[in-house]
Amino acid sequence: MQPQYDMTGYDGSVSLGTSRNKVLRNTYMLLGISLVPTVVGALVGMSMNFAFMAGHPILYTVGMFAVMMGLFFAISATRNSGLGVVLLLVLTGFMGLMLGPILQVALHLSNGAQIVGLAAGGTAAIFMVLAGIASTSKRDFSFMGKFLLVGIVLLILASVANLFFHIPALALTLSAVAVLLFSGFILFDVSRVVNGGETNYVMATLAIYLDIYNLFVNLLQLLMALMGERD
Numbered sequence: 001m002q003p004q005y006d007m008t009g010y011d012g013s014v015s016l017g018t019s020r021n022k023v024l025r026n027t028y029m030l031l032g033i034s035l036v037p038t039v040v041g042a043l044v045g046m047s048m049n050f051a052f053m054a055g056h057p058i059l060y061t062v063g064m065f066a067v068m069m070g071l072f073f074a075i076s077a078t079r080n081s082g083l084g085v086v087l088l089l090v091l092t093g094f095m096g097l098m099l100g101p102i103l104q105v106a107l108h109l110s111n112g113a114q115i116v117g118l119a120a121g122g123t124a125a126i127f128m129v130l131a132g133i134a135s136t137s138k139r140d141f142s143f144m145g146k147f148l149l150v151g152i153v154l155l156i157l158a159s160v161a162n163l164f165f166h167i168p169a170l171a172l173t174l175s176a177v178a179v180l181l182f183s184g185f186i187l188f189d190v191s192r193v194v195n196g197g198e199t200n201y202v203m204a205t206l207a208i209y210l211d212i213y214n215l216f217v218n219l220l221q222l223l224m225a226l227m228g229e230r231d
Helices: 008-046 051-055 057-077 082-097 100-107 112-136 141-165 168-194 201-227
Strands: none
Touching (some): 008 082, 008 100, 008 168, 008 201, 051 057, 057 082, 057 141, 057 201, 082 201, 100 112, 100 201, 168 201
């Protein structure tokens, strides 16, 4: 007689692990695709006139926020269909367009191209290191969720307040805090996928994309303030 083994738990764990790896693989693939409309949007944005933003920064910010929230809700509602992917790519193109103003300012610096390259390279390096840690570490980083939520709420409130006060030192401080905060979000969001907290690759891509986007913007602002050379 052959010995009988209970393979239920083993098969279940293998199946679960395979499913999580598939979500992570699809997330990274869609994340890479989403960078294409971002780059295209950024190129278009660099050639646009953002005079309205300069004259009405608060109204512009509110309008952009409303568009983004609308797209967020639409993506969430269609996350299980192909339309969710299309809307995600629309959002990433729109986000690329919104990079236009800061890229215009950066590229008017004598070393602007170098700064943009450093910000992009730094963002990529931070993401690869932290995503690697979250993917290979056995540690669950979900404990960071409450801290990050409080941090992002405070960051948004402080950023809105600075739209009225225009304090350069505060803006610089907020950018530094944002770099740390969104680095933490990369650990948290990748870990959620790895540990099964997020099983939809469209929503996982959206979360990680926003982490990378905000990390890049704030790192760029820091480098412009610290390294920018005007003609």
